[in-house]
Amino acid sequence: MKSLLGHMLWPALTRFVSDQTIGGNVGLIYTFHYVGVPVIPGVCQDLFLEPSSFSNVLDFVCRHMAPLEPADFLDRLEAGTLPPRAIMLTFDDGTRDAYTHALPELEKRGLKACFFVCPGLIEQRRNIPCLELMDICAGAAAGHHRIALEVRTALEMETLPLEIVIGDDASRKAAYHLLWPHVYRSVSSHHAALFASLRMQMKVLPGTPSYPLATWEQLDEMHRRGMWIANHTMSHSTRFADPPKRFAEEVAQAFETLDRRYPAPRRLFCYPYGSSRDVSSETSRLLEGLNTNVAFLTQGGSARPRRDGMLGLHREDATYSVGAAKLAPLLALAR
Numbered sequence: 020m021k022s023l024l025g026h027m028l029w030p031a032l033t034r035f036v037s038d039q040t041i042g043g044n045v046g047l048i049y050t051f052h053y054v055g056v057p058v059i060p061g062v063c064q065d066l067f068l069e070p071s072s073f074s075n076v077l078d079f080v081c082r083h084m085a086p087l088e089p090a091d092f093l094d095r096l097e098a099g100t101l102p103p104r105a106i107m108l109t110f111d112d113g114t115r116d117a118y119t120h121a122l123p124e125l126e127k128r129g130l131k132a133c134f135f136v137c138p139g140l141i142e143q144r145r146n147i148p149c150l151e152l153m154d155i156c157a158g159a160a161a162g163h164h165r166i167a168l169e170v171r172t173a174l175e176m177e178t179l180p181l182e183i184v185i186g187d188d189a190s191r192k193a194a195y196h197l198l199w200p201h202v203y204r205s206v207s208s209h210h211a212a213l214f215a216s217l218r219m220q221m222k223v224l225p226g227t228p229s230y231p232l233a234t235w236e237q238l239d240e241m242h243r244r245g246m247w248i249a250n251h252t253m254s255h256s257t258r259f260a261d262p263p264k265r266f267a268e269e270v271a272q273a274f275e276t277l278d279r280r281y282p283a284p285r286r287l288f289c290y291p292y293g294s295s296r297d298v299s300s301e302t303s304r305l306l307e308g309l310n311t312n313v314a315f316l317t318q319g320g321s322a323r324p325r326r327d328g329m330l331g332l333h334r335e336d337a338t339y340s341v342g343a344a345k346l347a348p349l350l351a352l353a354r
């Protein structure tokens with residue numbers, strides 16, 4: 020639907036509207052996640068963009084928008100001097116495809132982007148929680164699993180008896196949707212144990228992750244080539260699940276690691292998930308206390324510091340297809 024509308028409305032309406040409204044102190048920030056096919060068909064499809072669609076989106080950006088490198092975009096956004104159709108590119112989670120697929124495609128077009136990574140997960144050779152759960156559901160043995168799911172939240176610990184039947188893709192998708200809300204509400208310090216227990220109970224054979232995280236060496240190279248590497252918490256933590264102290268430590272430790280490795284004039288932070296449940300005046304104060312200069316959300320809309328401050332910049336998803344990317348400038352204005 021997004022894709023069809025995007026094609027229909029571009030360039031007649033969208034191009035005209037973006038010329039009038041994007042620029043000055045209003046910018047457009049695109050969010051990308053993973054370049055590749057979904058781990059399980061129908062699960063979080065909006066996070067995956069096939070390589071050919073990814074190339075088409077970047078071509079669209081180069082031909083019709085005004086892509087700026089992160090430092091330039093943010094300086095001019097703050098100063099209110101963005102050119103019409105100004106756009107910044109961001110990638111969440113720092114998976115290896117960012118290095119193998121996104122980096123060469125960006126470089127081919129002379130584009131620079133910002134990549135948000137989780138230093139704690141890289142160091143522990145773990146993965147982003149949703150990807151880890153997708154791999155578990157994709158790799159679970161066929162059959163009927165009676166599992167005891169141990170959930171730990173900031174307030175309580177409970178063990179839930181669950182019945183999960185694994186067979187075709189639809190059943191793996193159902194398993195993901197059944198388990199995900201419990202992973203999301205679990206404190207981040209419990210994720211490793213939770214996944215280990217699920218792997219055992221669902222008889223998942225050890226294997227390579229579908230979307231492993233980029234290594235430090237790969238991120239170093241991306242940084243050398245002019246990409247920005249920035250803070251996405253140590254272990255993809257949220258204030259929704261973690262107590263304030265833990266969330267603050269997650270942000271602070273990631274800054275410490277990244278400041279040392281990739282010194283930059285600004286401290287950039289991107290909220291994991293970044294939905295309205297994860298973002299509040301409390302988290303803004305906490306980020307301010309950690310000298311954060313810019314924070315990015317995952318809620319759609321244009322980036323308007325006059326409305327939201329520099330610690331609440333909205334972004335639009337550039338996923339699904341080039342049609343959706345074309346629609347983004349128009350959608351951004353509506354929210």
Ligand SMILES: [Zn+2]
Nearest residue numbers: 111112291292
């Ligand atoms: Zn993320």
